[in-house]
Amino acid sequence: MFSELTLVAARDGLRRKQFSARELTGAFLGAIEALNPRLNAFITVTPELALEHAAAADAALARGEQGNLTGIPLAIKDLFCTAGVRTTAGSRILEHFVPPYESTVSANLLRDGAVFLGKANLDEFAMGSSNMTSAFGAVTNPWTRQGDNAPLVPGGSSGGSAAAVAARLALGATATDTGGSIRQPASFCGIAGMKPTYGRCSRWGIVAFASSLDQAGPVARTVEDCAILLTSMAGHDPKDSTSADRPVPDFAAACRRGVKGLRIGVPREYRSEGMPPEIEALWQQGLGWLREQGAEIVDVSLPHTKYGLATYYIVAPAEASSNLARYDGVRFTSREDGADLTELYEKTRAAGFGAEVKRRIMIGTYVLSAGYYDAYYLRAQKVRALILKDFTDVFRGVDALVTPTAPSAAFAQGERMDDPIKMYLNDVFTVPANMSGIPGLSVPAGLDAQGLPLGLQVLGRPFDEETVFAVGAALERAAGFAALPSMRAEV
Amino acid sequence: MATYTIEGATGSWEVVIGLEVHAQVISRSKLFSGAATDFGAEPNTQVSFVDAAFPGMLPVINRECVAQAVRTGLGLRAHINLVSRFDRKNYFYADLPAGYQISQYQHPIVGAGTIEIELADGSTKQIGVTRLHLEQDAGKSLHDQHPSKTFIDLNRAGVALMEIVSEPDLRSPEEAGAYLRKLRTILRYLGTCDGNMEEGSMRADVNVSVRKHGEPFRTRCEVKNVNSIRFVMQAIEAEAKRQIAVWEEGGTVDQETRLFDPGRGETRSMRSKEDAHDYRYFPDPDLLPLVLDEAWVAELQRGLPELPDEKRARLMREYGLPAYDSGVLVAEQAIADFYETLARGRDAKLAANWMMGDFFAALNRTGKTIETSPVSAAALGQLIDLISDNTINGRIAKEVFEAMVETGEEPGVIVERKGLRQVIDTGAIDAAVDAVLAANPDKLAEFKAGKEKLFGFFVGQVMKAMAGKGNPALVNEALKRKLA
């Protein structure tokens, strides 16, 4: 059955001609048709385009010219501009925007033969940890609590991507991570998600949220699937001045390295008060698995990590307030008429942006404004330097760090909506990697008492994704995570 | 040097002026995108998605624009900052697509330098340059195309500008004019900006304040986007007089942005800028610090042309020209090149006189420039040669020159065709002298009686009889001999 396939297995099946790319794509399109009305994981589905891509893949396979991803059906987070396909960023203001260009990352995937099923839902402009802020409706997590059908959030902002993969509506998906937006939804949906080092994937053609933090990466069912996707997504791009000019290693090979002899750090500051005991227990279990496989576990300290979240909520809104100024009703957004230009701007942006986006733009505007820059933004940049220094110091002694991905399992839609800060706390474990630019991977490792998935996070040195994949794959092997979400395609 | 002051009811006022010049960098493509920079293209045809700030677009810096800024900095004898940075200046405006301008606020590429200006009385003055930074130009708003709408053309959006900021060292409209002319000359020599103010490739913001002698600075106003040197000078005077009136009536001058209306000869407050003064600068996270290689800067330094101040000194030294002549001849590189081609191997002062006299007058009269001149340096040189080797005399040379301007022909051709060679045949000259003396017996008698002034009269008559072609020296000699 197609629904049971991992990306690796599907790739093997295609290469062995056990099924065609058109059959595979057709199955996933059918699954989307059946389940998307309930999950709302896709904002836009592109069946014709998908079948076109699949036909091209079959032709390539017939010629024996398969690339890394030939015929593999993927969901593309609706933050990646796709040529000729509407790209909304989850916002009303881009409701009708059709980019005439393809983002570098999605172009790289097409180059390697991938099939695009459609555009995955997300928090508006990637601002959120629940997918509740999308102008196109909330995404429902395919998992539910045991004995309770209350719809849960898939996490965010890449909630549509994670939900689509978890419910078997795609073999993998692109995602982006500014403060945890790949790893936290992966954890909530019981799948793997990798945020590579800042600069590993080009940001060109991805709708910007916070430029110094945004980084694209994959979500998929397994660590190896993520590794294969990242191999295609990554690479130097001269169109992005922050893109790293480094060769892309064979990440999939790194998954098979094992952890024998590696030193794994456990940052004591992550052991926060009020952490659910199941998460603490899973963390200890994960460390035990690594120890059993020959790794050495080392206690380490990241003294400034607790300031990561507050730093993030200065830096990210500041950059966002500037990045989102271009959505002004003049060139490519929807417009609300005004008597003069200022009124046009104010009404267009008031109607086009949702509440969370407006809040963040206003916070960002405030912290950059005259008289407050030094107290907020400049101070945040200095704390950011200290957070990076913590990691630099620690990585002199250890090869990777292992922590929980998120402080809780998926919560119900509508929960934690009363106070923005409660929502922000979801990202407490993931944000430091964005502040410092280091790679981070979330691996599904177990279930909580209510039967919801929990992830463990692996953090590594800059541009050492290989070690991160090696540790993540070791955790994955030991965890043997086989639980299935209640809502999933069976095609 | 005379001090410029404005007399008010309460005494005389000094004017303090600083200039911010936006100079459009000469480059093929824009500062952060690959779109073209040509002037006058069809609307929105030189616009990339980066320039229009489409979602997901990112800036990539143009090496040549950086090189041009460094060259300019070196030309201003300024400090080159090997590490500089780009910031975002945030404000909303219809022709600013991203809602921010990428500029260099805290860490400009070029630091302090100087410009020497020359004033009409022959004195010179050093004007401090505070800094030069690179930034993006905005697009163009057209307000007069539609009754209720403004049209936006983004062709200019993203073109590289150098903002060159002076110290408040200027004290008169004349000094401001001299500063702008000198800066323009330097930029043109360097080939970093064409200095064309009509096309907007050089624009000036003028900071003006007034004070009583010996006072500290008072509040200044910025007069934005003045687009000719003449208007800059007028705007300074108008703004200074306005401020003096405000102070003398017991009011205070508010720091604000103003516009100069050349038609009315006055400045007025700019409405659209009223609430826009919180630019929320921060480092552009899409760009890394700009780090210059010292060896590259040295290479750019070696590639610099001779600059106007050096050239002026050299013309004085090598050609023995007076300071004034040298100053005029170095105003444009093409003029200086023309002069040096002309003067090489010839009488340097004669060459300078010809250029600054008949030649410039002809260019003025015909509306031509040095580049489109109908008379080349080689042709003008041939004319001077014809004078020097006595083929023609100076008076005939002026006639030949006018014919050259009209027809573009070489002087030798004109002289032969019109038979303008000067007569050096002493027999012919003697005959002409004899004829003149014979025709004027009364004048001859007066001369012999001691009225020696009449010698000039005889010279004129002989030249007239020879249709102007007589060699003046030989005519003189013949007359002296015959009258002795």
Next chain:
Amino acid sequence: MSLDPATVRRIAKLARIRVDETQLGQLQTELSGILSWIEQLNEVDVEGVEPLAGGAQGAQAMALKMREDIVTDGGIPEQVLANAPDRIGNFYAVPKVVE
């Protein structure tokens, strides 16, 4: 940090987001809450610390690459104007601006 209504109005104006008077109170509460929470950073000793501007300057310390001065883009007015909400001829159009 508690923001007064005038400050909230000023920020909204700077950000060009229209805020109704009825929304002002809630926004004021939310923004003040976030800013107060952020103030935990005041306890960090940042004396002598060089600010870190971006991911690419920390983890990897890259230098800014420069591109060659070649015309590689533009000449696509139709694509540039295709998504415009108000286009007249080959211009973007906005309500008349008075300078």
